[in-house]
């Protein structure tokens with residue numbers, strides 16, 4: 001992670017702000033995100049598309065990674081588009097003032113209510129994931145006497161090497177239509193026949209936390225072959241190609257994600273070469289990074305509740321959060337680095353299990369983690385929690401969701417308030 005340092009008191013600082021003071025001022029657990037590096041990452045994507053693909057494309061931030069009004073506002077200010085996957089994310093984006101035309105609405109089951117909401121609010125692209133959706137969307141658009149601009153989700157049949165729960169490009173995935181067996185082409189044919197449907201984009205997403213450029217380049221080739229097949233057999237040139245997200249980040253030592261600029265350069269070269277070879281106009285490109293924009297731009301601060309010695313086992317460091325604010329170890333055995341923020345100048349001389357506080361043995365943030373000797377009352381930082389933490393948090397055990405703070409130089413601003421006891425019973429009928 002960038003912008004981490006240790007100050008004269010031996011405290012961990014993030015963007016020059018003492019994290020121990022952040023914990024004192026805002027309470028724990030606390031999500032802290034660095035606004036400056038998030039903005040820089042947005043610009044890097046934008047500039048790479050400009051440099052290597054002549055600006056004929058857009059980066060649409062995948063808001064499922066971290067979504068709140070202020071985040072959507074930041075994205076709009078940076079000129080990016082937004083990938084959303086529910087009416088809730090659309091609502092948040094609209095509330096933030098995002099341009100609906102730059103919203104890309106994904107998901108493998110969208111309700112009629114969601115279709116209607118997206119059409120009423122002039123959402124730019126609505127993804128069609130299955131035949132049922134194609135038919136239902138056409139009906140809803142017909143009732144409203146409008147045309148739905150769609151993206152058609154396909155499975156390029158690519159096996160990206162990542163955790164099986166987050167890989168999505170293979171033919172047995174639950175998302176989209178198979179190219180290989182003609183299913184996708186058949187659906188394009190149908191889509192072109194529907195009165196109230198306009199096919200703008202073919203899209204895919206091969207998986208998440210991918211470290212290599214190669215699967216992206218390979219996928220681009222497959223997708224362009226498919227666009228050429230559509231042109232040859234149906235006489236229609238699809239103007240846009242959406243290659244999804246999946247750019248990996250470093251969580252722990254030993255992980256080496258590719259450079260995004262180089263990846264976009266390689267993909268652009270392949271797209272241009274393929275288009276020349278196949279006689280296609282270069283499509284407008286859409287990229288949808290989520291994790292890469294926010295993941296290593298955030299950390300979570302906890303207070304250590306106690307340290308339990310275990311016979312023949314690693315000590316258990318128990319914190320005031322856990323799987324309710326970060327379910328990723330429980331779900332994917334995702335690895336993280338932790339630091340005792342008030343002892344950041346000390347060596348990591350213990351190996352611990354980091355445990356959450358809910359009534360689940362599986363409520364852990366990691367095992368075999370090197371850590372400074374910890375004791376009750378210490379402030380503990382878990383790094384690179386900016387993506388898929390807050391957005392996947394829950395109220396299990398009626399835990400209150402933490403606040404989210406953006407830091408920008410010397411300023412810390414609450415962008416999501418900490419939940420209160422009253423929030424927990426807000427929808428309960430009492």
Ligand code: LLP
Nearest residue numbers: 062205208209245246247288289290291388
């Ligand atoms: N586009 C589509 C259509 C997607 O389904 C996703 C993520 C993205 C873009 C953004 O992918 P990213 O750049 O963030 O890798 N909860 C899991 C990750 C699930 C990703 C789902 N789709 C995790 O915590 O690792």
